[in-house]
Amino acid sequence: MQDKNIDRLIKPDYSQPVAGIDGDFWHLGPLKLRSRLLVGTSGFPNPLTMMEAFTASASQMVTVAIRRINLKDRSEESLLSMLSKAPVHILPNTAGCYTAKEAILVAELAREALETDFIKLEVIGDDETLLPDSEELLKAARELVSAGFIVMAYTNDDPIVCKKLASLGCAAVMPLASPIGSGMGLVNPYNLELIRDQISECSLVVDAGIGTASDAALAMELGYDGVLVNSAISGAKHPMKMAAAMRNAVLAGRFAFTAGRIPRRFYARASSPLEGRVGSVTQEN
């Protein structure tokens, strides 16, 4: 807790090089970021693997939960002092909150503890699906935005709720690809595309449900500004490799989106010229 590096964590050095496409930045509140991959800190087999994965991910923002300190054992190196060794911004979350009231208290505790206005707002409806409770989420988002928080709202992939969150002034709206930790990937890409098409006033991040690199690439191909991944990296057999795969997938997806894909066609269209085929019959006048 008393590690001097925590100062660096709270005010990181933004000039550190990170992987990204030259000149392609995106914004989260006051931050200008190159990496479009946000990474969670949960579930890694050990701290060393976690730190290696962060390096491989080239992520500039990692999430943490706010929890009671361990009263019995104060000897463990704190997560914050570990994270302070990486050039990342810390994004505290309100994971585990069921009501707006709980989420607001946790957000305030996070702001006090970590000296950041950023909050990943999660308000869930039950502990089996971990799906967001939209009513409580909207209530919490409204209060936190007016209290000066930079709110990144984890939400259902409901275009109407997403639009409401955007118009409330959230810095990022973060619809799920599928339930947290399910690894099912994008179960409703249509909704995600609709949300992208309808929201331009804030950043859009696909959060939760990413299972492997192609899921992250697909989210980026839909035009999302970023992807948040945790379990797919921390639970992989080789987290560092998966982190690198995610970094590359996000870059590939972003590149493909900016390149502009061809339209889908029902029938084939030959890519080689039809004229001058060997054996074709030509009529001379």
Next chain:
Amino acid sequence: MHLTVNGTERQFKNETTVSDLLRSIQIDPASARGIAVALNDRIVRKADWESKVLSDGDRVEVVTAQQGG
């Protein structure tokens, strides 16, 4: 007096401040970083830790960042 600290009931002497409580759990309030305190669901800012006197039955939460997505 009794205080509930992170869900556990503990005995403290009267006139205990937030800073006294933190010291009792091996946290130096002057140098502590990355920690926040709530008293009965309201934040106690770091600047108030030294002066805030706790009362019998108070619920205190002392939190920090942990691994999470």
